[in-house]
Amino acid sequence: MTDALKVSGLWVDYRTKSAWASAVRGVDLTVREGEVVGVVGESGSGKSSVALAIMKLLPANAKARGRVEVLGKDMVGLPGKDAHRYRGSGMTMIFQEPMTSLNPVMRVSEQLSEAVVSRAEHYKLEMFRYDSVAVPGGPDPRLSIPQGRPAPPPKEAIEALHQVRIGDPERAAAKYPHELSGGERQRVMIAMSFLLRPRVLVADEPTTALDVTTQAQVLSLLLGLSRDEGTAIIFVSHDILVVGQVAQRVAVMYAGEIVELGPTEAVLKNPLHPYTRGLIASIPSGFKGGKRIEQIPGAPPDIMRLPSGCKFNPRCKFAMDRCRAEETALKELEDDHFVACHLY
Amino acid sequence: MSAEALSVTYKVRSGFLGSVHREIKPVDGVDLSVRAGEVLTVIGESGSGKSTLGFALLRLVKPSAGRVFFSGRDIGRLKSSELRALRRHMQIVFQDPYSSLDPRLHVKDIVSEPLIGSGMKDQGEIEARTARAISLVGLGPSAMSKYVHEFSGGQRQRIGIARAIVGDPKFVVLDEPTSNLDVSIQAQILNLLLDLQSGSGASYLFISHNMAVAQYLSDRIAVMYAGEIVERGTAKEVIDEPMHPYTKDLLSCVPTMDISKKVTDVKISGDPPSFTDLPSGCRYSSRCKYAFDLCREKRPALASAGGREVACFLYHKEEKDPGASPS
Ligand SMILES: Nc1ncnc2c1ncn2[C@@H]1O[C@H](COP(=O)(O)OP(=O)(O)OP(=O)(O)O)[C@@H](O)[C@H]1O
Ligand SMILES: Nc1ncnc2c1ncn2[C@@H]1O[C@H](COP(=O)(O)OP(=O)(O)OP(=O)(O)O)[C@@H](O)[C@H]1O
Ligand SMILES: [Mg+2]
Numbered sequence: 094m095t096d097a098l099k100v101s102g103l104w105v106d107y108r109t110k111s112a113w114a115s116a117v118r119g120v121d122l123t124v125r126e127g128e129v130v131g132v133v134g135e136s137g138s139g140k141s142s143v144a145l146a147i148m149k150l151l152p153a154n155a156k157a158r159g160r161v162e163v164l165g166k167d168m169v170g171l172p173g174k175d176a177h178r179y180r181g182s183g184m185t186m187i188f189q190e191p192m193t194s195l196n197p198v199m200r201v202s203e204q205l206s207e208a209v210v211s212r213a214e215h216y217k218l219e220m221f222r223y224d225s226v227a228v229p230g231g232p233d234p235r236l237s238i239p240q241g242r243p244a245p246p247p248k249e250a251i252e253a254l255h256q257v258r259i260g261d262p263e264r265a266a267a268k269y270p271h272e273l274s275g276g277e278r279q280r281v282m283i284a285m286s287f288l289l290r291p292r293v294l295v296a297d298e299p300t301t302a303l304d305v306t307t308q309a310q311v312l313s314l315l316l317g318l319s320r321d322e323g324t325a326i327i328f329v330s331h332d333i334l335v336v337g338q339v340a341q342r343v344a345v346m347y348a349g350e351i352v353e354l355g356p357t358e359a360v361l362k363n364p365l366h367p368y369t370r371g372l373i374a375s376i377p378s379g380f381k382g383g384k385r386i387e388q389i390p391g392a393p394p395d396i397m398r399l400p401s402g403c404k405f406n407p408r409c410k411f412a413m414d415r416c417r418a419e420e421t422a423l424k425e426l427e428d429d430h431f432v433a434c435h436l437y
Numbered sequence: 438m439s440a441e442a443l444s445v446t447y448k449v450r451s452g453f454l455g456s457v458h459r460e461i462k463p464v465d466g467v468d469l470s471v472r473a474g475e476v477l478t479v480i481g482e483s484g485s486g487k488s489t490l491g492f493a494l495l496r497l498v499k500p501s502a503g504r505v506f507f508s509g510r511d512i513g514r515l516k517s518s519e520l521r522a523l524r525r526h527m528q529i530v531f532q533d534p535y536s537s538l539d540p541r542l543h544v545k546d547i548v549s550e551p552l553i554g555s556g557m558k559d560q561g562e563i564e565a566r567t568a569r570a571i572s573l574v575g576l577g578p579s580a581m582s583k584y585v586h587e588f589s590g591g592q593r594q595r596i597g598i599a600r601a602i603v604g605d606p607k608f609v610v611l612d613e614p615t616s617n618l619d620v621s622i623q624a625q626i627l628n629l630l631l632d633l634q635s636g637s638g639a640s641y642l643f644i645s646h647n648m649a650v651a652q653y654l655s656d657r658i659a660v661m662y663a664g665e666i667v668e669r670g671t672a673k674e675v676i677d678e679p680m681h682p683y684t685k686d687l688l689s690c691v692p693t694m695d696i697s698k699k700v701t702d703v704k705i706s707g708d709p710p711s712f713t714d715l716p717s718g719c720r721y722s723s724r725c726k727y728a729f730d731l732c733r734e735k736r737p738a739l740a741s742a743g744g745r746e747v748a749c750f751l752y753h754k755e756e757k758d759p760g761a762s763p764s
């Protein structure tokens with residue numbers, strides 16, 4: 094399988110009042126066609142910054158360095174005005190806060206229709222060859238959306254809303270984003286990414302706002318997208334157990350770096366980095382009065398004041414002198430299982 | 438703390454430009470008791486009425502029917518001054534540590550509010566209790582004269598907990614106190630809550646949608662669906678051997694450390710319930726794979742079965758025949 098997404102030596106810096114601070118420091122990551130790679134880590138570890146850098150959607154006070162190749166094209170070096178051509182059916186993103194990516198003054202149906210049109214343009218040739226709905230010789234019905242308002246949503250759009258379990262798709266399609274609940278908005282975003290059928294999908298906490306039953310459904314839809322369409326998916330989450338359900342490989346981030354990377358099962362069952370072990374040990378398990386959950390002491394560092402050496406050393410019970418002096422780098426300890434820790 | 442046939446009704450607008458006024462009942466005839474020193478968790482999906490139930494128990498919303506007893510007194514019959522004096526003994530920690538704490542106040546003024554609100558006048562005692570609560574939740578004395586925005590999410594939640602425990606409450610509603618926090622911070626808060634509870638002997642009504650957290654913290658669990666309790670038992674009974682089809686479905690959707698158990702294989706039809714469009718009969722009947730005719734006709738009552746209580750006709754066979762027999 095080919096690499097659909099290749100991130101190498103990625104840094105993301107933010108300008109704040111007083112100075113620049115690095116939120117992402119030298120991240121390397123590849124996602125193959127049809128693969129789901131999870132990115133986990135606590136709040137502020139830089140997950141969304143990586144996601145936004147891949148999409149070339151970082152805010153104005155941010156600067157990215159390094160390489161991000163999407164389908165062989167470098168995004169970091171690409172002029173901003175050219176990036177939008179790759180977004181859509183090339184690559185698309187499901188945002189942590191769906192309101193930022195849905196157009197507030199457009200009805201859901203119009204936004205979904207746009208996605209259908211955008212995909213149709215992207216896959217024009219394939220459409221004529223494969224699409225049974227298209228009238229031979231005539232214009233594709235889905236490309237000629239009437240101008241009247243509200244636009245009748247294409248059947249496919251309604252079907253996509255149905256797939257993500259929006260109870261009454263026709264009614265939801267006629268609404269504006271602010272008229273939907275948070276979970277419904279998130280599902281509209283997901284429906285849109287199904288319509289786009291992108292080569293690369295960056296999903297930033299796509300199920301965090303959803304109930305577990307809806308989450309299960311959405312996870313299986315995302316899996317289907319990677320399996321059936323070959324979409325390469327980066328799945329960002331703070332919940333390692335949710336990631337465990339869909340990802341073949343997991344990257345664990347701490348203070349802007351990947352500290353562990355490996356096959357999902359290996360990382361969950363045999364975590365190597367003390368931080369990953371701490372994360373897993375702090376998941377509640379068992380009944381009241383049983384084993385107490387372990388807690389990692391302290392809190393993640395402020396990116397303006399990172400410690401020297403390994404960034405986890407102030408919270409690590411195994412920290413040695415070397416950890417306070419020397420930075421760490423990822424090393425392959427087992428097959429495809431990497432860790433950045435001086436213990437190894 | 439106990440409640441009898443407790444219901445809460447909200448008026449909502451729906452339809453074009455909110456032209457239709459309807460009533461919804463997010464808490465519908467709930468009987469419940471939280472025993473002294475016990476943690477009872479209410480679990481259920483978003484919108485099932487968990488927070489509304491918690492608010493009604495504390496009379497932060499007015500029930501439309503039913504009664505609530507606290508230490509043997511019907512709190513619906515108390516004068517507002519009596520209720521205010523009782524407040525510090527029944528407290529709440531809100532879900533959102535960002536919006537529930539006043540940003541203009543010093544931490545010590547936020548934490549001491551339940552004492553002052555209940556009429557305590559002795560400045561020395563107020564200060565001593567406030568300092569003690571702040572230290573119990575693991576914040577240093579320097580926290581006292583800071584503002585909320587100077588703290589992280591986990592620390593803010595500790596401030597909310599300090600405010601709840603400052604008056605030595607007998608009963609605390611914890612409304613998803615860790616759902617916005619990272620697991621490592623969640624672990625610190627859960628352990629703190631367990632320590633505080635075993636130290637004080639207070640009773641907690643814990644509200645959550647996180648099964649693992651519920652399991653870790655609770656003596657008993659009540660499962661709520663569309664305003665009703667559908668199953669209630671010890672944490673072990675409900676989690677290890679769920680009986681209600683909804684509880685079973687819910688549990689099968691929870692990701693665990695065992696990644697060979699795929700939640701993506703679970704098939705639950707239909708949507709979470711909407712109060713404006715409830716199925717007749719059992720409210721889960723529209724999604725339940727075991728539903729039969731009676732389930733769509735009659736509402737099952739919460740009744741004992743298998744050592745716990747379940748509201749499901751699968752377990753109350755005797756009701757099946759008279760209701761379902763075709764004439
Ligand atoms: N626009 C910005 N300006 C300045 N700093 C920022 C900006 N966006 C993010 N940061 C900082 O960069 C760091 C990484 O943030 P990021 O949003 O990437 O983390 P995250 O892992 O996605 O966290 P969460 O789980 O809370 O979404 C944080 O310290 C954050 O405060
Ligand atoms: N003040 C209100 N006015 C009208 N409807 C309300 C009000 N508060 C809540 N509701 C509705 O009542 C129902 C139950 O809400 P509640 O907040 O109790 O649910 P919940 O189980 O706590 O959900 P969550 O897990 O999302 O917090 C929902 O349909 C909600 O939209
Ligand atoms: Mg983020």
Ligand SMILES: [Mg+2]
Nearest residue numbers: 487488489612
């Ligand atoms: Mg709630």
